[in-house]
Amino acid sequence: MLLTVAAPISAEGTAKQTGQEEVQTEEVEAQAVASEQPIVFKDVENSYAKEAINRLASLSLISGVGEDQFYPQNPISRQDVAVLLSKVIGMQPKSTDEALYEDVPLDSPYAPYVYTLAELEVLKGRPDNQLGGADPLTRQELAVILTRLMKAGSIKPAPASSTVTYEDAEEIADYAKDAIVTVTNQRWMTGASSSFRPLGIVTRAEAAVIAERVLDARYQQAENAKFALNTDRLNVMAGSSERLVVKSQDGEKLPFTPVFAFDRPELGAIMPDGTFVAGPTVGTGNVTVTLGFHTVTIPVQITQAAVSAPDEPQEKEEQQKPEAATEVTGTRESEEEQATEEAAPAEEAGLVNIAPESFTSVKTVGPADNYFSEVEKQYPGPVGGLSAVSEEWTGFNRQYGRKATVALPEGKAVERVTLTFQQRKTSGITLPPSMEVEVSQDGKSWSYAGKALHDVPASEEKMVTRTLAVTLPELEARYVRVTFPVKVFVFARQLEVWAKDAAAGSADGVVLLPPLNLTQPIDNEQTRRPVENMLLAYTGMHDDLGTWTQEDFLPMVGYLTQDGYMRDQMFDTVLLLPYQTMPATRDSWNSYLNDLFRMGRQLDALNSAMREYNRLRGTLYSTPTKENVVLAIPYPNANQKDFGVLPGETKSLSFNPAGIGEQMAFENRKKAVEWYFDELQKRWNKAGYSYLHLDGIYWFHELIEDSAPKERELIRSTASMVHDEALRFYWIPYFGAPGVEEWKSLYFDRAFLQPNYYSDKPVTIERIEGVLDAVQKYGMDIEIEGDHKMYNDPKFYQLYYNQLTATHKAGMDKNNVHAYYYGSKTLLNAVRSKDEAIRAIYDDTYKWMRGRYDRVEFMDDNVMP
Numbered sequence: 001m002l003l004t005v006a007a008p009i010s011a012e013g014t015a016k017q018t019g020q021e022e023v024q025t026e027e028v029e030a031q032a033v034a035s036e037q038p039i040v041f042k043d044v045e046n047s048y049a050k051e052a053i054n055r056l057a058s059l060s061l062i063s064g065v066g067e068d069q070f071y072p073q074n075p076i077s078r079q080d081v082a083v084l085l086s087k088v089i090g091m092q093p094k095s096t097d098e099a100l101y102e103d104v105p106l107d108s109p110y111a112p113y114v115y116t117l118a119e120l121e122v123l124k125g126r127p128d129n130q131l132g133g134a135d136p137l138t139r140q141e142l143a144v145i146l147t148r149l150m151k152a153g154s155i156k157p158a159p160a161s162s163t164v165t166y167e168d169a170e171e172i173a174d175y176a177k178d179a180i181v182t183v184t185n186q187r188w189m190t191g192a193s194s195s196f197r198p199l200g201i202v203t204r205a206e207a208a209v210i211a212e213r214v215l216d217a218r219y220q221q222a223e224n225a226k227f228a229l230n231t232d233r234l235n236v237m238a239g240s241s242e243r244l245v246v247k248s249q250d251g252e253k254l255p256f257t258p259v260f261a262f263d264r265p266e267l268g269a270i271m272p273d274g275t276f277v278a279g280p281t282v283g284t285g286n287v288t289v290t291l292g293f294h295t296v297t298i299p300v301q302i303t304q305a306a307v308s309a310p311d312e313p314q315e316k317e318e319q320q321k322p323e324a325a326t327e328v329t330g331t332r333e334s335e336e337e338q339a340t341e342e343a344a345p346a347e348e349a350g351l352v353n354i355a356p357e358s359f360t361s362v363k364t365v366g367p368a369d370n371y372f373s374e375v376e377k378q379y380p381g382p383v384g385g386l387s388a389v390s391e392e393w394t395g396f397n398r399q400y401g402r403k404a405t406v407a408l409p410e411g412k413a414v415e416r417v418t419l420t421f422q423q424r425k426t427s428g429i430t431l432p433p434s435m436e437v438e439v440s441q442d443g444k445s446w447s448y449a450g451k452a453l454h455d456v457p458a459s460e461e462k463m464v465t466r467t468l469a470v471t472l473p474e475l476e477a478r479y480v481r482v483t484f485p486v487k488v489f490v491f492a493r494q495l496e497v498w499a500k501d502a503a504a505g506s507a508d509g510v511v512l513l514p515p516l517n518l519t520q521p522i523d524n525e526q527t528r529r530p531v532e533n534m535l536l537a538y539t540g541m542h543d544d545l546g547t548w549t550q551e552d553f554l555p556m557v558g559y560l561t562q563d564g565y566m567r568d569q570m571f572d573t574v575l576l577l578p579y580q581t582m583p584a585t586r587d588s589w590n591s592y593l594n595d596l597f598r599m600g601r602q603l604d605a606l607n608s609a610m611r612e613y614n615r616l617r618g619t620l621y622s623t624p625t626k627e628n629v630v631l632a633i634p635y636p637n638a639n640q641k642d643f644g645v646l647p648g649e650t651k652s653l654s655f656n657p658a659g660i661g662e663q664m665a666f667e668n669r670k671k672a673v674e675w676y677f678d679e680l681q682k683r684w685n686k687a688g689y690s691y692l693h694l695d696g697i698y699w700f701h702e703l704i705e706d707s708a709p710k711e712r713e714l715i716r717s718t719a720s721m722v723h724d725e726a727l728r729f730y731w732i733p734y735f736g737a738p739g740v741e742e743w744k745s746l747y748f749d750r751a752f753l754q755p756n757y758y759s760d761k762p763v764t765i766e767r768i769e770g771v772l773d774a775v776q777k778y779g780m781d782i783e784i785e786g787d788h789k790m791y792n793d794p795k796f797y798q799l800y801y802n803q804l805t806a807t808h809k810a811g812m813d814k815n816n817v818h819a820y821y822y823g824s825k826t827l828l829n830a831v832r833s834k835d836e837a838i839r840a841i842y843d844d845t846y847k848w849m850r851g852r853y854d855r856v857e858f859m860d861d862n863v864m865p
Contacts, residue, residue, distance in 0.1 A: 586644025704739025
C-alpha cells in the first residue's frame, strides 16, 4: 500500500521528561528520527521510475511494501491513487460523518482522502454504492481523474501544441477521449510507441511518475501564485477589526488556502479568514500573507480608538495620543512586554497553548558542526526546552538554521504558532529574517503553512523582542514544525502552539502543499557554487540597456549551446550595480532600489532565470542551484551638499566638509551608507528569492579618494557592517588607482583589478602582462574586460582574446576568482549572433572559465575574422 499511518503517541509519552516518562519520550524521539531517515527501495534500481519513487518517498507521499520493497510493476489501487493525488495536490484530508461507499468505512485510513476527493467530484463511485477502492484502475480512468483534479486545483490546461493522435485511439472510451487529450497536452500522461494503452492497468511505477509531474506542476503554480489584496496597508483603531481579503488576480478560484501571520501579537491577532483584531494598545506591525509559496507583507497601523469627550480640550488631548503612543511602541524590550500584558488575543479566543505538554525536538537544518554545537551549550535555555513557559533564552549558533518539531499528544485543531526572538546587536544576536511553519498528521508527510516576516533591520542597535505568529487555516494536525535561519546567533524562547480539540478534521477546501525541497538545508552550500565567475550587470538607467529580463539573464547564468541545450552553469555570481552617473542623493538611491526590486526585472528576473535554469537542468525540485548575488552600495560623493533628509533627521545631509567640518561630513556619509544598507536588507529579506543567495556587498568607488572626509575610516566601517551580517565585501579598483595596494588593510574580502583597457591608447602584450604582474604582486583577482567594440574593431577583438590567452598562460584561469565587465549586456550579442566568430566569444569564454581554453599564442593586431 502507499499509505502509512503513524502509531498514536500517548499524552504521557510527550509530557515532562522526568522519571519513567523519559523512556516514553525517548521512544517518541526515536520515532521522529526514524521518520527522517532516507527510504531505500531495493527493487527500483533498474526502474524508469526510480527518481520519481525516491523523491516522493523522501516527502513521505508514498511508501513501500514492507521495509525495503516497492513492487513498481504491481497495480495500484483506486484508494491508493486517492491518497497519492490528494497529497501531491495539497488537499488536506477531512473527516466526514457519512460513508458514501460501503467498501470505504469511516474508520478506514483511506476515508479522509477518498471522501475529500469525492466531495470535489474528482472520485466517483459505482451504482452499487461501492468505490472499488481495492481494485486497480485503467490508464483512461486515471486520465479522467486527473482532468477533474486539474479543475479542483485551478490548474490551467496547457495549450495544445499539436493534434493528439494515438494508433490505438479506437480503444479509447468516449467518456475518456477529451481527458486523454488534456493530460497528453499537459504531459502528465503520454503514450509509448504511438499508443496510449487506455485499457492498460496503472502500475505503482506509472503512478509515481505521473504524481511527480502533477507535484511539479503544482509547485510551479505555487511559486507563481500572484494574488491581490483589498488594501496595501491596514489602519485599524484599537479594539476594532478589519478583514484582509485575498483574491486571485484573474478572478478565478484561489488555487491554495491563504495563510496569515503577524509580527506583533501583543498588539493584535489575525484570524484564519484574514480578519485582523486589534488589541487596546496602539502601535505598528506587519501582516504577512502566503499563498502557495508566494508571500506579500503589508504594514499595520493601530491607532487610538475614538473617545467621546465632554469638552474640546480633552478631545484634542485624546487625538494627540496615537502619535505619541506609536513612538513609544518601539524596540525596547520592556515596552513590548508591557504591551503583551495588556493584550492576549490567543487566550481571549479560548485557545490553549499545548506546546509545553508536548514533546519538542530541535535540530539543525544543515549538517551539525561540533564546534558551533559546543558554543551553543553556553546558552541551553530553560529545563523544559524551547516550548517551556519561561523568560530564559535558548541560543543557536550558525549551522544554517533550526527546525523545532512539536509532537502533540493527539490530533488538534491548531490555529496559531508563535515563537519569540531577541535581537541584541552589540552581542552579535540578530532576529532571523523569517519563520516558516509546517504541519503534519503523521509526522512524516508535511504541508507548508506559510511564514512570518518582520521589519526590524539587522543593524538595529537597541534591544528588540519580536514574537512571530503564524495563523493557520482550520485544519487538524498532530505535528507542528517551525523553521528559522541562523546566520550567526539567534536567541529564541516560548515556542507556542495554540489549539483546541479537533471537531472533524480540516475545514472544507484547505489546500497546503508539501514543503519545497524538504531535504535541502537553508542556503546549503551544495545548492550553489562558491564565487568563481562574477558578471557585472549595470541597472537603473539607459532604458533597455539597464533593464535585465529573464531572457537576458538565462544565457548568463547558464551556458546555452547553439542548439538551445542548457549544458552547465556559466556565471555563478551576478554583481548588480548602478551606472557611474547616478547622483549621490537619497531620491536617486531610493529610485535605484525601487528599480532593483522591480517585479519581472533585475533581481526578480534573475531569480526567474535561475528557476528556468534549474528546470532545464532537471534540478528544480531536487537540488536546485542558487545564483550568488553581490549588491552595490552607492558612493557618498564628498562634493554632495544636499543628499536629502533621512528618517529621524530634520535637515538634508551634506557630505562636503566645507562649512560643517570633516567629522560631521564623515558621520553624514556613514549615516547615508547605513541607511541604504538597511533598506537593501529589508527589501532583500522581504523579496524572499528562492534561487538567489546574497553573498556580499560591493564598494562602488573605484579608487581611494584621499580628499574625501575620512575615506578609509568610512570603508572600514562599512566593511564591519557588512561582515556583521556574514556577508563578503568586494572592490574593483582600476589599474593604477590610489589605494590598490591597501585593499586588505581596508577589510575587503576580495579585490579584482580592473585592467582599464578600453581607451583610445593601444594595449600591448606588455601592458596586459603588467596588469597580471600587479594582480600577483598585491594578491588580487582579475577582471576580464570586453564591450561592443570587440565585435567590429579588430584591435578590441584581439585584445579580448589576448586577455584570455595571457591569463591562461599565467595559470589564472584556474583556481582564481574572476570578475567580468561587458558594458551593458554586450555578451548577449555573442550569444544571439549567427556569425560564428562572434558566437565563439561566448563559447570560448565558457571554455576559459572551465579551464578548457587552449590558445597559447597571442593574436596579431590586424586579426579580425
